[in-house]
Amino acid sequence: MTALVIDDSRLARTELRRLLQAFPDVTVVGEARHADEARLQIRVLSPELLFLDIHMPGQNGFELLASLEAAPQVIFTTAYDEYALRAFEANALDYLVKPVMEARLATALGKARARLARPAAVAAPVAEPAAAPLTAQDQVFVKDGEQCWFVRLADVRLFEINGSYTQIYFEQHRPLIPRTLQHLEARLDPKVFFRANRQQIINLKWVESITPWFSNTLKIKLREGPEVEVSRKQSVLFRELLSL
Template identity: 35%
Template sequence: MIKTLIIDDEPLAASLVEEYLSEFSQFQILEVCQDGFQGLKAIQQHQPDLIFLDVQMPKITGFEMLELLDEPPAVIFTTAFDEYAVKAFDSMAIDYLLKPFSTARFAQAIQKFLVHFQSSEASTNKEGINNLAEKSDRLVVRVKNEIKIIPTHQVLYFEAEDDYISIHTVTGKYLKKMTMKSLEEALDPLQFARVHRSFMLNLNEISKIEPYERDTYLVKLRSGAQVPVSKTGYSRLRQVLGL
């Protein structure tokens, strides 16, 4: 049996997926979840092969939920908003069903999944998922067994640490598994600038820029923290700040 979850805050939409999926005997619906937190818990518990995932849900979005998973299952997005289609396919989603969808369109999505599943490629590209949060004003991180949502205006700076990003905020330090490149693409370039291979800072936190060693600089933040700036990063910083 193909283990399946439905994650959608609209009961009618979830029941429609259940009804359509009942026509395919190889699928087993393990749970129907009404928000991203329930979905996250169910995925960790059941390790499904496929999830039907809404985008706009209470608490956290479908995209943000996927960011919290190290190895996301295959995904078929179900949503009433077509503007998320590009992001969905960037995440290597199997398909994107725009509500209301017909039985024929649903069957087409199922066939796409079966081809994918049978070719032993049923895994989602994590880097693609990290790129979903385009120009996000918040970040979602896991802290032990809890989920924390960090508004980006609370971030002082970011620091690359192997496969993780260290998020330095006014309330503490948090780790998130993603690349500096995907983070840079996700944040507002008018608020954040990458000033070094391993550092990106909040422009609103800059207190002073001082020469350091040859062709490098040091940014002092209002919090007292110091962030190194490379030669390339300094040129980018001057451009952004209009210096």
């Protein structure tokens, strides 16, 4: 498991490295003192796990994550405990308050191992990282105004056009992002996410029922979500893709 330590305190980075020596399956591939340095290290080193401080010069840890199109797994490490709820709302693996205790670190790493134990996605060519496809198990950072979330794509049941934005449906949230459905369709796994019509992309794992509809089309009911009418063209494709 490769890790990047992001903290503006040299002493904090050194202490965390020392603690991680007790876990031979964890390799610290780099360090960063602030968000700009971290973005470069993430792009170059592709770590599987971030140990991320919240208070840093310039952008804080939440703002750094909001700037990433796809983020590694995250364990927050901070001297402040008042951000714990926000961190877990952002779907962080764990939240460690400094000074970090080895037992708590071991628990957090156990969560990271469990999350990373899923089958690995096929790697995209190194020369084109921006075009890398996202699997359902990948996490993305979503920001809408002052709110932000760290969302596993498997938990997103619907993408829907809303004006010049796209609305994302997960849990009870409905944030808007400045992305087109065409952009999202190109990044998402077509085995999981299906373009139902000109305005909606559905997560096939959230399908509750399928009903024949007018003119040989289909209507799909999503668990904890709305009904989606599949266009005639996409209904034909849906039957071809998912029939034996």
